[in-house]
Amino acid sequence: MLRYTEKIQETAKRLLQEKRVDAFIGYGKGSVPMMNQPLMVSDPDRVDRLYWDNFCGLNLCNYLTKRTDKVGIVANGCNSRNIVTHIIENQIKRDQLYIVGIPCEGMIDHRAVMRAVKQKEILDIQQNGKTFVVKGADFEETFEKEKFLQSNCAVCIHRNPVIYDELLGDLVEEQTGVSPYQDVEKVEAMDPEKKQGFFTRLISRCIRCYACRNACPLCYCPTCFVDESRPQWVGKSSDPTDTLTFHFLRAYHCAGRCTDCGACERVCPMGISMRQFTKKLNKDCQELFSWEAGLTLDQRPPLDVYRPDDYNDFIK
Amino acid sequence: MTERVYTKEEWIRGLEGLREDYTLFVPVKDGDFHAFMPMNGEKVPDFDFQNTRLSPKSVIYPRSERLFEYILGNADPEANILKESSKDFSPRAIVGIRPCDAQAFQIVRRNFDNPEYRDPWWVRHFESTTLVGLGCNEPCSTCFCTAVGGGPFHEDGLDALVFDLGERYLIKGLTDKGEAFLAKMNGGKPADEAVLKAAEDLTASASQKITSSPPTDPLKGKKINDLFNAPFWEEVAFGCLNCGTCTYLCPTCWCFDVQDEVLGKEGDRIRNWDSCMFPLFTLHGSGHNPRDKKVQRVRQRFMHKLKYYVDKYDNGVQCSGCGRCVRYCPVNIDIRDVCERMNNY
Amino acid sequence: MSDWEAKITTFLCNWCSYGAADLAGVSRFQYPPNFRIIRVPCSARVSPKFVLAAFRHGADGVWVSG
């Protein structure tokens, strides 16, 4: 993964020098281990700040909406699918973009790493291909990357970018035989009361910081429903019903658009697994409309169009 | 000043014995991280932690707090009156609070308890709370308390301070509140010279472990307008998601939003935490929003903490150096880095 | 509990189901009294927010009909 850093820097430099793009969006190395910072570079001499490693789990498409200039952007599988969604939803034009595709082998879940070292402070991480070494004040441990993937990466079947102008490496082999919806099926099998308990517990820690909403590239509404006050749909206190309403509607607004990039879960300061909501919708879209978001520019998303053979069983 | 030594078992037993006199908030392991929770016999306190994910500010300043309430109707003589909600101001103690978080209460106090304005709920909660600190033997690499006038064993703002000496705890009473807490607590032996010496060494070695210290003194001499118009804000703010993680995790952020919630014939006036990162924070009734751009909001947060507060209260920055925002910011906006930029501008 | 009656928030399209309900009325058909009908200009006017708002306000059921 690390080898991409130099390639990204070279490409960004070239694009900026040739004036193919006005700005280049990528990641910069963070000031603490396992955290990277989204970065925009417009000066070809400053491309050395660009960086790529196993912790680029944020979604950069967030920074594309409402841009009017030409931008270069790095995109792995899920990010490229979000770019497609953005183009379909007229958030940016295809000819404004120069997409630098990165075949991705999954991002490492920083929480899983913290758990593995028993929450001790990590001072440095070295990443060497399939393994990584974690160093702290009084310990040093080596882990296999495979076992520490973000849960969405572990079941990802679109690791290669679906849309790009240039590819920075050989395409990787897509995972086969993964069953992405095991956890959803487990919840589906519960009776309503158990489900209520499951979701109430799931969100009980939520502090309503809206990091999940803001990290999501799909959430670009000028005014979110939680901020509307006439009428006010949701209360602002820590009341569980209000919190549930927020998570429910946030997820619902992602129906047929979510690419399961995992940014929402990655950014949550409280470690809530809110993908349990969106994954159910992804599963439904897959089963009812054979649809996965962001794979093609030629087809409108299922909730956008009417087809005579649409799924109809829920209507009496 | 009382100085007593407890073995670790004695300490937990002593706390158990205090549950009649105080509601004790202790660090408890909750999933992947620690949180301050009331000690209720079920949850085991765990003092082997770096710091809690959420700061203990919520004990004194809850995330949502009912201030007033009313009911409508004709039958009840108490109806149709907006009444102050009853609150529990019985003695509380936060045991195991880190010195930085205790110092944060002093910072917030300048806002909630000053000659111009006095927040009755915050002040009463604060006054009924005893802060029993636990010094940091192993500060994180993201901590910078020494740069903002604190330290891993800093005593200001605490009522008592505990030193973790491996097998034993040394506890020092620092204020009347702290002495009262100690007087009620059973067990322990008076501290001898050797123990006090060990505590002193610990304090010295811990302070040296703090590696990052952006100086905050130069901020005072800068001109507000220069900093306000500085060119680096666009760059700092680029990655910002405008989520509330930094402000909600911060022990020194105090902003709130008062909401009326009406349900049928009853209603409440509730005070909730708010965040300057949200566009709604400054939205006027007219629809105008003076801070409708991300960069303005990010600038506001840092300018408030590192400049406006400094100028207004002349008592240092509005930051206790706990490092939470550094560790948990989803996009790694580092206040130490921003402070450096402001210093050097 | 025995005198509990369900409250069902009902969103009816002005042109379809609302007409049908009207016709049912003038034809003197009997149907249960549990519905609280909200007439909407089209059933597509019903946003998911409305349905949640109904449940949040304590509706026992929600019926959307076009």
Place this chain on the structure above:
Amino acid sequence: MKGLLEHVGVEPGRLHFSWISSAEATKFVDVANTVAKEVKALGPARYFIKKRAEVA
């Protein structure tokens, strides 16, 4: 919508959709009966109702 509501634990019989022409008074009555019957069978709703905020 229905799928996700049921997923988070709202009982299946609480939300109904139907398609009735303005001439179909009999269908309206039929559906109304079914809806009322199903909701009644579930009893009063307890979940997803906004009550007074559970706050300090």
